[in-house]
Amino acid sequence: MKPARLAVPALFALAVFMVALPFGLKLHQQDFMISLLVWVLVVSSYRLMALTGEYSLVHVVLMGAGAYSSALLAKLAGFSVWLAMPCGALVAAGLAAVLSFPLFRMSGFYFLIGSFAAGEAIRLSWTYFTVPFGGPKGIKLIPSPELTLPGLGPIAFYEPIPYYYLTLIVVGISLFVLYRLENSRVGLTMNAIHWRAPLAESVGVDTWRYRALAFVIASFFAGLAGALFCHYYGTANPVQFDVAAMVYVLIWVIVGGVSRFSGPIVGVVVLSVLNELFREAEQWRPLIYGCILIAVMLYLPDGLIGLPARIRDWIEARRGVAALPAGAEEPADFSSSKRH
Amino acid sequence: MEIILQTCVNALVASAFFALMAVGLVLIFGVMGIINFAHGELYMVGAYLVWYFYSSQGWPFLVAVLVASLIVTVIGLLMERTLFRPMRDNPLGGLINSIGLLFILQVLAVQVGGVGLMKNVPPAYRGSLDLLPGVAIGNQRLVALVIAAALLVCVWYFLTRTKVGWALRAVAQDRDAAALQGINIDRISMLAMGLGAGMAGMAGALIAPLARVEPYMGHGVIITAFIVTIVGGIGSLSGAVLAAVLYAFFHTFVTTYWNGTIATMMGLLIMLVVLIVKPTGIMGTRVSE
Numbered sequence: 001m002k003p004a005r006l007a008v009p010a011l012f013a014l015a016v017f018m019v020a021l022p023f024g025l026k027l028h029q030q031d032f033m034i035s036l037l038v039w040v041l042v043v044s045s046y047r048l049m050a051l052t053g054e055y056s057l058v059h060v061v062l063m064g065a066g067a068y069s070s071a072l073l074a075k076l077a078g079f080s081v082w083l084a085m086p087c088g089a090l091v092a093a094g095l096a097a098v099l100s101f102p103l104f105r106m107s108g109f110y111f112l113i114g115s116f117a118a119g120e121a122i123r124l125s126w127t128y129f130t131v132p133f134g135g136p137k138g139i140k141l142i143p144s145p146e147l148t149l150p151g152l153g154p155i156a157f158y159e160p161i162p163y164y165y166l167t168l169i170v171v172g173i174s175l176f177v178l179y180r181l182e183n184s185r186v187g188l189t190m191n192a193i194h195w196r197a198p199l200a201e202s203v204g205v206d207t208w209r210y211r212a213l214a215f216v217i218a219s220f221f222a223g224l225a226g227a228l229f230c231h232y233y234g235t236a237n238p239v240q241f242d243v244a245a246m247v248y249v250l251i252w253v254i255v256g257g258v259s260r261f262s263g264p265i266v267g268v269v270v271l272s273v274l275n276e277l278f279r280e281a282e283q284w285r286p287l288i289y290g291c292i293l294i295a296v297m298l299y300l301p302d303g304l305i306g307l308p309a310r311i312r313d314w315i316e317a318r319r320g321v322a323a324l325p326a327g328a329e330e331p332a333d334f335s336s337s338k339r340h
Numbered sequence: 341m342e343i344i345l346q347t348c349v350n351a352l353v354a355s356a357f358f359a360l361m362a363v364g365l366v367l368i369f370g371v372m373g374i375i376n377f378a379h380g381e382l383y384m385v386g387a388y389l390v391w392y393f394y395s396s397q398g399w400p401f402l403v404a405v406l407v408a409s410l411i412v413t414v415i416g417l418l419m420e421r422t423l424f425r426p427m428r429d430n431p432l433g434g435l436i437n438s439i440g441l442l443f444i445l446q447v448l449a450v451q452v453g454g455v456g457l458m459k460n461v462p463p464a465y466r467g468s469l470d471l472l473p474g475v476a477i478g479n480q481r482l483v484a485l486v487i488a489a490a491l492l493v494c495v496w497y498f499l500t501r502t503k504v505g506w507a508l509r510a511v512a513q514d515r516d517a518a519a520l521q522g523i524n525i526d527r528i529s530m531l532a533m534g535l536g537a538g539m540a541g542m543a544g545a546l547i548a549p550l551a552r553v554e555p556y557m558g559h560g561v562i563i564t565a566f567i568v569t570i571v572g573g574i575g576s577l578s579g580a581v582l583a584a585v586l587y588a589f590f591h592t593f594v595t596t597y598w599n600g601t602i603a604t605m606m607g608l609l610i611m612l613v614v615l616i617v618k619p620t621g622i623m624g625t626r627v628s629e
Binding site: 106 | 375423426427431432433435436437439440441442443444446447448450451559563566567570574599601602604605608609611612615616619
């Protein structure tokens with residue numbers, strides 16, 4: 001664990017880096033950074049859900065619900081994009097609230113499969129109903145936000161750099177809220193439900209309500225991410241939010257490690273940057289992801305976030321052995337915990 | 341009237357395939373407690389192997405089908421050994437590993453067969469059998485139906501009438517109690533996985549001349565298999581078969597008279613309702629923890 005006084009300068013340095021970053025990048029890399037920020041928000045909100053111990057397969061579909069409703073409100077109902085985006089997030093949260101009644105009657109596996117079914121049914125309805133969802137082609141030409149600052153004139157949010165800053169601000173605030181929430185009394189209760197549900201119940205915690213609350217809040221931020229996504233890229237279609245996208249989110253979360261707040265973020269950043277570096281190997285991407293996923297599951301159950309501790313343990317174990325004179329007995333604590 | 345009867349015939353063929361997939365999934369889940377997300381990809385590999393052996397290499401169709409399902413069985417055994425055995429106390433881990441494998445198999449299929457190029461597998465048996473005036477079943481479908489049904493009967497006989505089959509069902513019922521009786525859990529797990537994979541491979545191999553053979557053909561199949569498994573009761577073999585027949589008729593009729601997307605959507609909703617109202621399914625008795 002890092003000392004707390006190091007955390008503030010480190011976060012500040014990260015913020016400066018993120019603000020300066022787009023100027024050193026090419027156009028497609030700026031595009032990539034915007035989508036990376038959006039996915040960071042998706043995986044972090046997914047972690048809030050995972051805190052209660054439930055893994056859902058409906059998260060990306062709810063992100064799509066945010067994108068679809070924000071796009072439709074801005075395009076058909078004539079809402080300002082600034083209003084449409086939070087409304088999209090609220091629609092996703094509302095949908096999650098409705099879904100929580102049937103879904104949280106189940107848990108574990110049944111919840112996983114049930115959320116999968118609910119998600120696919122929602123997604124297929126986008127494919128089937130051409131009005132208003134546009135069928136398989138989805139919605140195109142979604143407007144980008146407009147803002148005129150006094151003295152500066154209109155800001156071109158269809159350009160990558162201004163939109164990058166918008167995304168950075170929204171995602172930054174959302175991450176802060178999610179982080180505070182996790183360390184609040186509510187977040188601790190959610191964690192307690194994960195590990196000791198019967199005990200939490202016995203002291204008067206309504207587990208159903210906390211599970212549903214985590215689900216609704218997580219879906220709100222997923223919907224916000226979807227809205228951010230669609231107003232930059234200008235499209236929303238059923239394929240963007242399909243099972244494959246959901247599985248990628250799951251992979252990022254698990255490869256990064258779900259035990260800490262930074263885990264899923266590390267997962268999505270590391271894997272996406274790797275993916276960006278090897279763009280020409282695009283068709284091999286699922287295979288590489290599959291191999292990484294299996295390797296992490298088998299050999300690194302804490303995810304990438306657990307890697308430093310693993311290495312430290314390993315080095316200490318090595319040093320402990322090397323420091324011993326030849327033929328000496330190993331210290332008892334090594335033989336019991338570190339060595340197999 | 342003829343259309344109704346013809347649709348019934350089509351539904352009968354579909355139910356045999358649904359049952360092959362679902363029974364395999366149930367066997368794997370029952371014994372290991374793991375939902376094999378890559379089950380659809382085993383089916384896809386079976387179809388690709390038939391394309392390779394039968395269409396490209398010119399082997400006789402039935403030999404190609406047999407070899408294909410044997411190879412998929414071996415893949416299943418390797419999966420149990422490397423991916424599922426270390427995850428036996430961690431159902432989510434097993435599921436994640438099978439998702440990893442799903443990606444790997446899809447990419448390999450794309451690399452072997454190319455993207456976008458549909459693999460053409462000509463039917464081995466041409467012509468059709470007239471059951472009634474206006475109601476016919478293609479000979480290729482008839483062969484597939486007979487083989488699939490025969491395989492299901494064999495599996496049923498194996499599970500209910502042989503000692504090893506009893507052992508397998510005992511493990512599915514209570515792993516620890518079965519282990520205390522001296523049943524080798526590792527061996528039974530491999531058996532279940534091999535059997536399940538082999539059935540999926542056989543289904544894919546038989547369907548190759550009747551369907552589009554492409555890397556993502558497993559996706560629709562796994563959704564169907566999930567629906568059937570859940571509706572039938574996740575640990576119940578007879579439930580899986582019954583649900584396969586019911587769902588095949590439902591899906592074929594809705595597709596014929598309305599729309600395929602609507603059929604799948606309604607199937608998912610039915611599954612959701614079953615999960616909410618009776619999570620143990622129509623035939624299941626096992627209580628979830």
